[in-house]
Amino acid sequence: MNYRSGLEERIGNYFDKHAIPFLYEIEKFDYVTKSRYTPDFFLPNGVILEAKGFFKPSDRRKMLAVKEQNPDLDIRFVFQRNNTLSKNSKTTYGAWAEKHGFQWCIYPNIPTDWYE
Numbered sequence: 310m311n312y313r314s315g316l317e318e319r320i321g322n323y324f325d326k327h328a329i330p331f332l333y334e335i336e337k338f339d340y341v342t343k344s345r346y347t348p349d350f351f352l353p354n355g356v357i358l359e360a361k362g363f364f365k366p367s368d369r370r371k372m373l374a375v376k377e378q379n380p381d382l383d384i385r386f387v388f389q390r391n392n393t394l395s396k397n398s399k400t401t402y403g404a405w406a407e408k409h410g411f412q413w414c415i416y417p418n419i420p421t422d423w424y425e
Contacts, residue, residue, distance in 0.1 A: 346375045348384065352424050355383055360416070362389040364402050369394075373409060385423060386413040 310333060312318040317333075324331045350358035361368065376384065391403045406413040414420060 344371070344374075346371065354424070356423055357382055357384045358387050358419075358423075359384055360387045360389075361402070364388065364392070364394070364405075366394075369405065372411070376409070376411070384411060386411055387416050387419060388413060389416055391415055 310321060312321055312333070321331070321333060323329075348357040349360045352358065359372070372384070375382070386402070386406050388402045391401045394400050394402070394405060400408075403413050403415075412423075414423075
């Protein structure tokens with residue numbers, strides 16, 4: 310069996326060794342947490358700019374939740390670089406943004422139609 314941590318593997322092995330029946334990660338449950346999002350820049354035309362150097366996984370989850378719960382907000386990303394999401398990923402920040410319906414650019418190349 311493929312466990313996601315060493316501790317999970319040790320527990321699974323313990324259960325196996327002692328003939329304790331168990332199921333591993335057979336079900337998922339949705340949950341919602343209450344948080345607040347403070348955007349970086351508000352433009353007079355209603356565009357919200359979120360500046361990101363390192364775009365960590367928790368920020369990506371947060372932005373998807375904000376978009377889902379506030380679909381009328383026009384949030385756009387200004388990335389420092391178009392890095393990949395991690396060392397093991399081929400997906401860039403820009404590709405992630407496009408996949409999830411966000412406009413994006415790389416600083417300092419902010420499109421003039423975003424603020425004019």
